[in-house]
Amino acid sequence: MLNLKFDANPNVFEKMCNLRLLKLYCSKAEEKHGVSFPQGLEYLPSKLRLLHWEYYPLSSLPKSFNPENLVELNLPSSCAKKLWKGKKARFCTTNSVKYGKL
Amino acid sequence: MFVLSTLFLKSRRSESELIDEIVRDALKVLCSADKVNMIGMDMQVEEILSLLCIESLDVRSIGIWGTVGIGKTTIAEEIFRKISVQYETCVVLKDLHKEVEVKGHDAVRENFLSEVLEVEPHVIRISDIKTSFLRSRLQRKRILVILDDVNDYRDVDTFLGTLNYFGPGSRIIMTSRNRRVFVLCKIDHVYEVKPLDIPKSLLLLDRGTCQIVLSPEVYKTLSLELVKFSNGNPQVLQFLSSIDREWNKLSQEVKTTSPIYIPGIFEKSCCGLDDNERGIFLDIACFFNRIDKDNVAMLLDGCGFSAHVGFRGLVDKSLLTISQHNLVDMLSFIQATGREIVRQESADRPGDRSRLWNADYIRHVFINDTVSHHK
Numbered sequence: 181m182l183n184l185k186f187d188a189n190p191n192v193f194e195k196m197c198n199l200r201l202l203k204l205y206c207s208k209a210e211e212k213h214g215v216s217f218p219q220g221l222e223y224l225p226s227k228l229r230l231l232h233w234e235y236y237p238l239s240s241l242p243k244s245f246n247p248e249n250l251v252e253l254n255l256p257s258s259c260a261k262k263l264w265k266g267k268k269a270r271f272c273t274t275n276s277v278k279y280g281k282l
Numbered sequence: 283m284f285v286l287s288t289l290f291l292k293s294r295r296s297e298s299e300l301i302d303e304i305v306r307d308a309l310k311v312l313c314s315a316d317k318v319n320m321i322g323m324d325m326q327v328e329e330i331l332s333l334l335c336i337e338s339l340d341v342r343s344i345g346i347w348g349t350v351g352i353g354k355t356t357i358a359e360e361i362f363r364k365i366s367v368q369y370e371t372c373v374v375l376k377d378l379h380k381e382v383e384v385k386g387h388d389a390v391r392e393n394f395l396s397e398v399l400e401v402e403p404h405v406i407r408i409s410d411i412k413t414s415f416l417r418s419r420l421q422r423k424r425i426l427v428i429l430d431d432v433n434d435y436r437d438v439d440t441f442l443g444t445l446n447y448f449g450p451g452s453r454i455i456m457t458s459r460n461r462r463v464f465v466l467c468k469i470d471h472v473y474e475v476k477p478l479d480i481p482k483s484l485l486l487l488d489r490g491t492c493q494i495v496l497s498p499e500v501y502k503t504l505s506l507e508l509v510k511f512s513n514g515n516p517q518v519l520q521f522l523s524s525i526d527r528e529w530n531k532l533s534q535e536v537k538t539t540s541p542i543y544i545p546g547i548f549e550k551s552c553c554g555l556d557d558n559e560r561g562i563f564l565d566i567a568c569f570f571n572r573i574d575k576d577n578v579a580m581l582l583d584g585c586g587f588s589a590h591v592g593f594r595g596l597v598d599k600s601l602l603t604i605s606q607h608n609l610v611d612m613l614s615f616i617q618a619t620g621r622e623i624v625r626q627e628s629a630d631r632p633g634d635r636s637r638l639w640n641a642d643y644i645r646h647v648f649i650n651d652t653v654s655h656h657k
Binding site for chain 2: 186192200203215230249251
């Protein structure tokens, strides 16, 4: 994705429950912070395999997000301080996840 | 007949001289190959002819392999034109995969046997032909067989055994996009058709194009871009040269690998892929072209595909290569075709498509919330 500059609704991914690959990237530095979530982000699909999001604008991933299928997580230059609150034990033990830059 | 007799009356030459002349003229007409199609093919035809070793008395088979539109059929036809006169029996089955799809395996087998044995198809249908009979009839014959566009081993499985009975000096030429077919059919040599080089590509692109509004410099830049997109594929070049659109716009589409409908290429590219290969093909076309193979494999495996099996299938079917740097590499026009397949899933509603890569469409879907629940 490129050249995205708009405010998105916190439930924008709700209907995309089968989404497997999500990549938001900026081809130019001035395009960072393209998508804003002024009201936060409520939901990310649990079937996601790839989550690559440059300049992720929020301090953590949605509380409801279940990363059990995740294969690659890449949040370069993000505002995230921690991925999620609490433990996501299953995620840590069963998947071999490739962590990118956080 | 009238023309001939007048000729004969007017000339004072002997009948045999006249016949010679007529034969020469007729051959000239028959042999005038379509020169447009033959641009850049001569060398390859010669190479295949030398692999065929026409003089040698063994039975040889050659597979002509290459991506869709690269000119396999044109080359096979040219070879046929050059050598068919030396064979007692010549059989050409064109577009075999489609024939099998339309008419069925039995009809294609009957057709093949009737041509090889030189009898009517209904004779084949009503008689139970014994192997011993086939062998005795065929082993004395010097036969040339061209099986064009064998996409699947099963297309020829029903009569493949017959080829073993052919007499000394017989030749079998098979064209396919699927290299695996040649292995399964035990073809002796596989020849990969090469793309046209840049000068020949430009020559083909130049034909019939009317881009008079462009300055020579711009024309040169744009035509080089289009040639790069075509990767020297004659069918793509012919499409680009005949397309009724401004090159400026076209080259923009080409640069961003926008979906492009290329007649003939579109219909054939996905033909014969299983679900695993098809899904991987479309994912690479939309997202993963020129990305590290192992990274892509990890994601695809995670999505429930069998990545490495799929890669192998796509490489065999000449839709994909693995580059020296271990990247999955798809030719631009094939990538644009894959994207067109996804675009056509729902031309009007991007939210209904299986894959989105274009920022404008994604913004549209995000803002208007038009995604379908099942996608």
